[in-house]
Amino acid sequence: xxxxxxxxxxxxxxxxxxxxxxxxxxxxxxxxxxxxxxxxxxxxxxxxxxxxxxxxxxxxxxxxxxxxxxxxxxxxxxxxxxxxxxxxxxxxxxxxxxxxxxxxxxxxxxxxxxxxxxxxxxxxxxxxxxxxxxxxxxxxxxxxxxxxxxxxxxxxxxxxxxxxxxxxxxxxxxxxxxxxxxxxxxxxxxxxxxxxxxxxxxxxxxxxxxxxxxxxxxxxxxxxxxxxxxxxxxxxxxxxxxxxxxxxxxxxxxxxxxxxxxxxx
Numbered sequence: 001x002x003x004x005x006x007x008x009x010x011x012x013x014x015x016x017x018x019x020x021x022x023x024x025x026x027x028x029x030x031x032x033x034x035x036x037x038x039x040x041x042x043x044x045x046x047x048x049x050x051x052x053x054x055x056x057x058x059x060x061x062x063x064x065x066x067x068x069x070x071x072x073x074x075x076x077x078x079x080x081x082x083x084x085x086x087x088x089x090x091x092x093x094x095x096x097x098x099x100x101x102x103x104x105x106x107x108x109x110x111x112x113x114x115x116x117x118x119x120x121x122x123x124x125x126x127x128x129x130x131x132x133x134x135x136x137x138x139x140x141x142x143x144x145x146x147x148x149x150x151x152x153x154x155x156x157x158x159x160x161x162x163x164x165x166x167x168x169x170x171x172x173x174x175x176x177x178x179x180x181x182x183x184x185x186x187x188x189x190x191x192x193x194x195x196x197x198x199x200x201x202x203x204x205x206x207x208x209x210x211x212x213x214x215x216x217x218x219x220x221x222x223x224x225x226x227x228x229x230x231x232x233x234x235x236x237x238x239x240x241x242x243x244x245x246x247x248x249x250x251x252x253x254x255x256x257x258x259x260x261x262x263x264x265x
Contacts, residue, residue, distance in 0.1 A: 028055035031079075041065045042135065046072070053081050059094075063136030071134035073097055073127060087114075097127045117155040117168075125150040129177060141251065143180040146189075149173045163225045166204045169195040173211070182248040184241065188213015194223070208233050214241040215248070219262055231264035 028048035035045050041064050048057040056078045062070045077094040087107030092098060102125060103118035117124070129144040154168030172192040178185035189211040197203040202225035210216050219233020235252055236259045237245040253260035 026052045028052060028057060031055070032057060044070075045077075047076075055079060061131050061134035063134065067136055069134050069136040069140050071131050073131060098125055099123055111161060113159040115157045117152050119153060120151075123149045123151050123173075129174060138252065141181065144177055145179075146177040146186065147175045149175060163202070164227065165202045165225055166194070166196045166223075169193060177213075177215075179248060181251055182215075182245060184214055184244040186213065187215040187245075187248075188217075190217050197222070206231055214238045215245055217262075221264065229265045231262070233262040235260040235262060 028045075028050045031052045032045035032048040035043055042062055044060040044062060045057040046060050049055055056076045058072050059077050060070050060072045073094065074096045075094060077092055077098070079090055079092045081088050081090045083089070085105065085107070087105055090104045090106060092102045092104070093100070099120070099122060105114075105116040105118070107114040107116070126147050126149045129146040129148050132139040132144060132148070133142075134140075149172070151171045151173070152168065153171075155170055156167040158165045158167070170193070172194075174190045174192070176186040176189060178187055190213075191207075191209050191211055193205075193207045195205045195207070197205050204223040206219075206221040206223060206229070208217055208219035208231075210218065214237060216236045216238055217233065219231055221229060221231030221233075223229045235249055237249065242258065249255060249260040253262040255261075
């Protein structure tokens, strides 16, 4: 009867070895599945190679489940991960679009998940505006060119009981935009900010403004903890540019005299 205890230890040791092996060599496809689930299949990692600890893949933007629209970033994104501060530190790089290395700290917990973006004094990510066509309507109609640049400050997303909450701010600059539905190029440059509402925990404030250009865009709204958003804005033409922008204003929103009304939610 005595050999039973050593045998149990042997079985436990074998199972532990298998578990360590699974974790150590977890395929990159696991990371791809997690990204698709977290983004509602709007951001995909295709042709994933390597492991969750060190690998590469191609980032694809889509309209979600069932959508036929999809655009991929040029080249491959590479990542390295390691354990840090009770979570996982992820470093991502891509020659076309990431400024140096993008650093994320992913901290899982009981019923929660926190993702913190490391601060930088300059931009983090810059992608071609044409990438947005993968989201479907209206982006596939507008066929934008130019670039989309991301900056952040103290940015963290936390998922609690199925709801995503934001802390800090994210700023998206759309630089030198042009569209195939307008002969005027460029249309201008714009800033879209997403800032955590200090007075209303879990709510993010949305703000759209024009930096320069002939197409004038303004707007504001809110993103609630349950993922529902409300946005109200308007587009108009700078003096002397009304005729050149008439067709574009008819497409991007509900026409109301010289303005086009932009609504979401």
